[in-house]
Structure formats: structure tokens, C-alpha cells
Amino acid sequence: MKKLFFLLACGTLLLNACSKNEKPITGDTPEAEAPLPQGRRCASMDVLKDQLAKDPSLAGRMARIEELTGRLAKDQSLMRLLPDGSIEIPVAVNVLYRTAAQNISLAQIQSQIDILNKDYNGLNSEYGSVPYYNSVKAAVGIHFVLDTVVRKSTTRTSWATNDAMKRTSTGGLNAITPDSVLNIWIVGAMTGGVIGYAQFPGGTAATDGVVIVHSCFGNTGTAAAPFNLGRTATHEIGHWLNLRHIWGDANCGNDFVGDTPLHNEENYGCPTLPHYSTCTGTPIEMTMNYMDYTDDACMYMFTQGQKTRMLATFLTGGGRNGFAQ
Known part of the structure; x- marks a missing residue:
């Protein structure tokens, strides 16, 4: 088990992208539509690296969030500052579609909300039989409710990780009250085989939220194997709540959680x-663990340490406090 570090180790983390031996993706490619993805690739760390380079103050904000997380890990009595019972997250789904199929149905969207509520509360079917790690598995205690669905037709065949889908001025849709609503942008395809990415707590409000390819969202409609059980959103929202990849984006790296093993x-x-x-x-x-890169069918748990990191974001100064009011 790893020793939990509480200060942001930007220097080490930012040398690593979400997938090894792949360069960060920055440009849009309007060429032929990408095939359905076959291997998981999350670009959250690519995006974080880019944001830190553009906004030097972000590192300080994230370090303060890490300090708060460390205090909560040492003193669980701080949990009393959170609302009694489960925290509820309103969700706005922004659908950017080029084809009729990409304009995913309300049933597909609701299937994803239902999956999130199971995965974050230990209600998924696999939770009762977690091998090897039953003693540290955790029901996080967060519930999600669909608040708004916004749809927009686009001629774009592929989106990059430069947040263009999050701005009306660049062909996307602006975030809806991101301080108290989780915005999820659904896109037709992304460059470089990326299937999703998230913004970590501490980032700019205008671009806050999660991006997911339509074929990796929910468990019906256009959802396609091996990412057809809604776990891409579970993974990306984990980043949105300050979780790192379980391997720490480095060989035997650190994910800042004490009860996950070295990968x-x-x-x-x-x-x-x-x-x-x-x-x-x-x-x-x-x-x-939801923060690995395994197929949807083979990821099905968070740990107690990951739960602490996520709940810390809802404390004052944690980056997600607006959702705990």
C-alpha cells in the first residue's frame, strides 16, 4: 500500500499523459469520422498539463485542495461539515451531434444517470463480490439527478481536448451554472482515440465538467462494447472529484490514496x-477499480481512501462546495 501524500506533486505528474507514449492532443481534425474506440483512453491529465501551463495560479489552487484533502484524511470528524446523508449532483447533458444516431435518446442519457447512482453507492451488481479488496471497497454516498438536456447540431466530425465543445463561440455549448451543476458534453468522436476527459477541481468555471464520446455513454442506444456499461462516465467523474489514475500516470506511480496498491x-x-x-x-x-483502464465489464469499485478524496472536494475550499449547499 502506498503512503498518502497530501501536497500536489505537479512536477512529476505533469510529465505523464493519461496513456503512455502518446502525445497530448490539441487540434481538431475535420476529416473522416473516427471508428468506434477499442481501447480506453482518457485525456484528463493531458488537459490538466495544458491548463497548468496556461494558468500558473491553478497549481496553487490545486495544492490548497490537496492540503484540505490531507486534513480530512487525518481528521474524519471534518465530515460533520458535509450535508447529512447523500450529496446530490444535478447534471446537465449537452449533446453535440452530427448524425441522428449521435443525438442520443433521453433513455440512453437516463441509463447513464442510473449507472452513476449505482456505481457511486455500491449498488452495482458486482459490488457484493469484489475479489481481494472487500475490506476497502466504498459506497461514496453521492447521487446524481438529470437536470437539463441541451442539444445542438454540428458539422464537426471530431473534437479535440481544447475544450471547443464547451464554448458556443467555437461551435459547442456553454456550461450551465457549473458551480452547482455537473456539465457533461456528449460528442460524436474525439481525436487520438480519446473516449473522455474531465476537468479537475480548481479549474476555470467556464470549462468545468466532463466530455464523453456518445458510444461510451450509458448502456443502451449507441453505447458499444467494450465501453457499453457506463463506466467511462464513472471514471471521468472520479477525475472531476479529484481522483487520479490508479497507477499515478507513472510506472509504480502515486495516486495520492493510501489503500490502493501500486500498479x-x-x-x-x-x-x-x-x-x-x-x-x-x-x-x-x-x-x-474505476480509475484503471480496464473494460467496463471489469471495473466496479472505489476504495475508502478514494471516497475521502472525493468527499473532501465538497468542503469549503474543495472546489465542489457549491454542490453541498
């Missing part, structure tokens, strides 16, 4: 269990 790197597909790491202590990797 050599990301895992893909559905690894045979137990899957051992060659990092210190050769622990069994937590390939079933």
Missing part, C-alpha cells in the same frame, strides 16, 4: 485475477 501501469481489457504488480511488495493490482 506498474494502466491495465486494459479484463485481466486474469490475481494480477500481480512488480512494484515494491508485488501487490495484487486493483484492476477492478
Whole structure:
């Protein structure tokens, strides 16, 4: 198990993208429409690296959030400052579609909301039989409710990670009250095989939220295997709530959580269990954690340490306090 670090280690983290040996993606490509993705690729760390370079004050804001997270980890009595019971997250879904299929149905959108409520509350079918890590699995206690659906037709065949989909001025849709509503942008395709990305707490309000490719959203309609069980949104919202990839975006890296094992790197597909790491202590990797890169069918848990990190964001100064009022 890793030692929990409470200060933001920007220097190490920012040398790593969400997937190894891939360059950050910045430009839009209006060429042929991308095929359905076959391997998970999240661009959240690419986007964070770019935002930190453009806004030097962001590092300070994120460091303060880390300090707050550290205090909560040491003193669980701070939980009393959170609302009694579950925190409710209103969700605005902004659909940017080029084809009729990409204009996903309300049923597909609602299926994703239902999945989030199961995954974040330990109600998913796999939760009762988590192998090896039953003692640290966690129901986070966050509920999601669909607030608004906005739709816009576009001629764009592919979107990059430069947040163009989040601005009306660049062909997208502006965020809806992002201080108290989780905005999710649904797009037809993304460059470089990216299937989603999120903005971490502390970032600019105008671009705050999550982006997901339509074929990786929900469990019906256009949702396509191996990302057809809604876990892409579970993963990306984990980033939005300040979780890092479980391998720390480095070989045997640090995800700032004390009860997750060291991973050599990301895992893909559905690894045979137990899957051992060659990092210190050769622990069994937590390939079933939502913050790995495994297929939807093979990820199904958060840990108590991850729960603490997520709930810390709802405290005053945590970046998501507007959702806890």
C-alpha cells in the first residue's frame, strides 16, 4: 500500500499523459469520422498539463485542495461539515451531434444517470463480490439527478481536448451554472482515440465538467462494447472529484490514496485475477477499480481512501462546495 501524500506533486505528474507514449492532443481534425474506440483512453491529465501551463495560479489552487484533502484524511470528524446523508449532483447533458444516431435518446442519457447512482453507492451488481479488496471497497454516498438536456447540431466530425465543445463561440455549448451543476458534453468522436476527459477541481468555471464520446455513454442506444456499461462516465467523474489514475500516470506511480496498491501501469481489457504488480511488495493490482483502464465489464469499485478524496472536494475550499449547499 502506498503512503498518502497530501501536497500536489505537479512536477512529476505533469510529465505523464493519461496513456503512455502518446502525445497530448490539441487540434481538431475535420476529416473522416473516427471508428468506434477499442481501447480506453482518457485525456484528463493531458488537459490538466495544458491548463497548468496556461494558468500558473491553478497549481496553487490545486495544492490548497490537496492540503484540505490531507486534513480530512487525518481528521474524519471534518465530515460533520458535509450535508447529512447523500450529496446530490444535478447534471446537465449537452449533446453535440452530427448524425441522428449521435443525438442520443433521453433513455440512453437516463441509463447513464442510473449507472452513476449505482456505481457511486455500491449498488452495482458486482459490488457484493469484489475479489481481494472487500475490506476497502466504498459506497461514496453521492447521487446524481438529470437536470437539463441541451442539444445542438454540428458539422464537426471530431473534437479535440481544447475544450471547443464547451464554448458556443467555437461551435459547442456553454456550461450551465457549473458551480452547482455537473456539465457533461456528449460528442460524436474525439481525436487520438480519446473516449473522455474531465476537468479537475480548481479549474476555470467556464470549462468545468466532463466530455464523453456518445458510444461510451450509458448502456443502451449507441453505447458499444467494450465501453457499453457506463463506466467511462464513472471514471471521468472520479477525475472531476479529484481522483487520479490508479497507477499515478507513472510506472509504480502515486495516486495520492493510501489503500490502493501500486500498479506498474494502466491495465486494459479484463485481466486474469490475481494480477500481480512488480512494484515494491508485488501487490495484487486493483484492476477492478474505476480509475484503471480496464473494460467496463471489469471495473466496479472505489476504495475508502478514494471516497475521502472525493468527499473532501465538497468542503469549503474543495472546489465542489457549491454542490453541498
